[in-house]
Amino acid sequence: MKLHDTGGIKSALNDLDFPAAKEQIVEHARRRGVGRDADQALSALPRGEYASLREVLRSVPLDPAPGRSETERTAQRRRAKPGLAEHERPARPSPIEDELRRRP
Template sequence: MKLRDPGKIKEALNDLDFPAAKEEIVRHARSRGARRDVDQALSALPPADYANIREVLRSVPLDPDPDLSESERAERHRQAKHKNRLSEHEIPIRPSPVEEELRRRR
C-alpha cells in the first residue's frame, strides 16, 4: 500500500527514540492509535534497524499522485498498460553491443 500523507507517519513516530527496529516502530505507532493506512505502510517496511525518522520515510512507499480519485488511478493504469499497443513482432529491437561493433567495423 502506498501512503498518501507522510506527515501521518511523522505524527505517529514523533516521540519514538531512535535507533529502532521495524517491530518497535510498528508497535509504537499502534500504541499511539495510528490510522490503518499508516499501520499498513509501517508493517510493509523491510525488517531493519532505522537510525531516524528520515530512514523510515525513505523506506515507506509514497503515493506519487495523492489527489487522484480511484477511477482516475484506474484510467491512468489502463492507459499506461496499453500505451504501446504494438504486437510483439512490431516492436523495434535494439541491436546488442556486439552487433553494433560489428556494423561499425564493416
Template sequence: MRATNTDEIKEVLSDMDFPASKEEIVDHARDKAAGTEAERALRALPLGEYGSVAEVQRSVPLEPDPDRTASERNYQRRHHRKPGLAEHEREVERPPVEDELRSDPDERPR
C-alpha cells in the first residue's frame, strides 16, 4: 500500500516511543487507527528499527501521483517509450471509456 500523504502517519505515531521496530509501529497503528490508510501504509514499511516519526515518514512508500486513475496507471506501464522517465511523469491518453463514464448521463446519446 502506498500512502498519498504522511501527515496522518505523523498523527497516528505522535504518542509512540522511539526507537521502535516495524512490528511495534504496525501494532501501535493497528491499536490506534485500524483500517485507515496510515495503518495500511505502515504495514508496507521495510523491516528494521526506526529512530523517529520523521524516519518512518521517509520510509513509507508514497504514491507519486494520487490523482491518476487505475486505467491511466496501467496504460502508462504498458506504453512507456522513454526509458528512465518516472511512470507518473509520462504523458497519458485517457481511455475513451473514462470520458464516457465521466460525462453527464443526460448528455449521452441513446
C-alpha cells in the first residue's frame, strides 16, 4: 500500500514516545483513528524498532505520482527494464566491424 500523503500518520503518531516497535506504532495509530490507507501502510512496515517519527515516515512507501491512472502505471512498469545500465552492457560490434573482421 502506497500513500499519497503522510499527514494522517504524522497527526496520529505525534504524541507517541519513541523508540517504539512496529506493533506499538500500529496499535497507537489505530487508537487515534488513523485512516484505512495509513493503517495498511503502517501494517506493511518492516518489523523492528523505530527511533523517531521521521524514521517511520521514511519507511512508509509513498506514491510519487498520485495523479496517474492504473493504466499509466502499468504502462510505465512495462517500459522499465531492470538490469544493467546501457554503458555496463557488453556492446555488440557494428555490422561494419563484423565485415572487417571477416575479411582476410
